[in-house]
Amino acid sequence: MTTLDTPPLTVVAPGRAARAWRTLRSSRTALVGLAIVAVHVVIALLAPLLTSYDPIANDASHALLGPSWSHWAGTDQYGRDVLARVLYGGRYALGVSVTATVLTVGLGTVLGCAAALRGGWFDDVLGRVLDAVLSVPAILTLLVVVTALGTGPLVIVLAIAVVYVPQVVRVVRGAALAVVPADYVTAARARGEGTWAILRREILPNITDVVCVEFAMRASWVVLLISSLSFLGFGADPPTPDWGLMVAENRTAITVVPMASLAPIIALATLVVGLNLAADGLSKAWGVDRLREGS
């Protein structure tokens, strides 16, 4: 990669974007994945139009009903409509996950690029600290942060950033290291440009593909982690409609009303399958080694 003589980026940027879009369109896997995610986003946004039930209204006289015309997916132990809770549940899952992923990948990208660009003691110290953070189980870190600061969505977003930034930094640093020795970066340094300017104008445009794949993959992990946290009772507070929480609530009644547990499971699984397909398709279309990213 060191002898890669790419023309100045001001000329390349639009071409790159167009090419990226072309390869994206040709990848069926990526398109199917993105379509699934898009459907989830639309459902979450339009939830109030799709169901007339209130997802948190108790109705003791209609508790634990099986599927029927008035309740397509039945009701749970408090008589709440399961379908309504599943439809609204996407709001919490998507809202928190997207915010957390944007923050994690953004912070990780900046730190990873900076580590690759600056090198030296900054790189060493950062690497050591991140390694130390990685050595403590993610769920333990999350639980400690959440018990200390409360279970608000903002706290969960911050906690997830703490847990996943180290892995993003590793991936982005690896990708950026391949770009740093390029002639145009040396030229920009010789012109006396600052770290931030080089990072934004020279490095970032060349690792956009890696960052995009990382985003899709990380989002799938974040969704899973947040749902696990809710399942354990440290995430969304009852009666918030959330898929992980719904499984925890309805698990004991799984033989009576299986749909109350299955519906949120299906919603959760399809969202993550969509994100995984998008990550797979993007990495194949853009030639990013996703397996290397798994680490």
Next chain:
Amino acid sequence: MFSFIARRTAAGLGTLLLSSVLVFLAVQALPGDVATQVLGKDATPDAVSALRGQLGLDQPAWERYVDWIRGALHGDFGTSLVSAKPVGGEVAMYLGNSALIALITVLFAVTGSIVLGVIAGLYRDRWPDHVISTAGLVGMSIPEFVVATVLVLCFSVALPWFPAVVLYGPEASVGQLLPAVWLPALALAIVMAAYIVRMARTSVIDVMASEYVTTARLKGLSTWRVVTRHALPSALLPTLHVIALNVAWLAGGVAVVENVFNYPGIGKLMLSSVQNRDLPVIQAIALISAVVYVACNLAADLGAMALNPRLRTRGRTR
């Protein structure tokens, strides 16, 4: 080679020291006064100051850190705030129960995913590969608690083969826990294998396309021998690394799955100590996980070296 081992070990110890500082700072820097949180808001000032003295909170932080580390090196992690028993013994008891699950999980996950990965790699882009890859994608996309719930539904409710919950406490013997170990281990193994299968598949495809495999085939070696001699070792290599990297994940997965089955393991202790703010226990668990993580990574590095043909054959004269 020895300098390599020494360098890796030193780096591992450095990481460990740093993570012990981070763990200590994170737990100690929790907002609010620990003594007040433990005793509740209605505690008398006398009781609070007595507990502060007992916990050593009146000493400066670095002194407490040194005390804690010195104790930890001797296996003394302090006293649990909840059970008033030594933390070391308590954690060890729960950890032993979890080790049972972890061991079976890793065995299941590694054998299962290597076999499936080799099959998928050999039948690349044909139906066995499609089936295995799709199953892997689904396995990656469902959280552990869902796998566990579905397994309970199938093998405890529909077919009453395994217990759905464990009724024993942490002191239970291996014999008592053994029937309850299989479902949690299977749940974790399915999720873990989903990641390893991909790794194994790709490395098998790479190896089978390599020149020395072509040579081996031209030499007239059977497919079986090519697979066992070339494909398997190369599929094992990256797998080792994935397992080491997944150790931290395994601890989290164990916490969730143990909660589903009410299994008296480290995950259950972790959850209850976080709920009760039992700080010495939290610190001990975090430090022990860090030690296990660093040790596994070191072992993976050394194992990779042992499996690397170039390094492995160096000692031989042939």
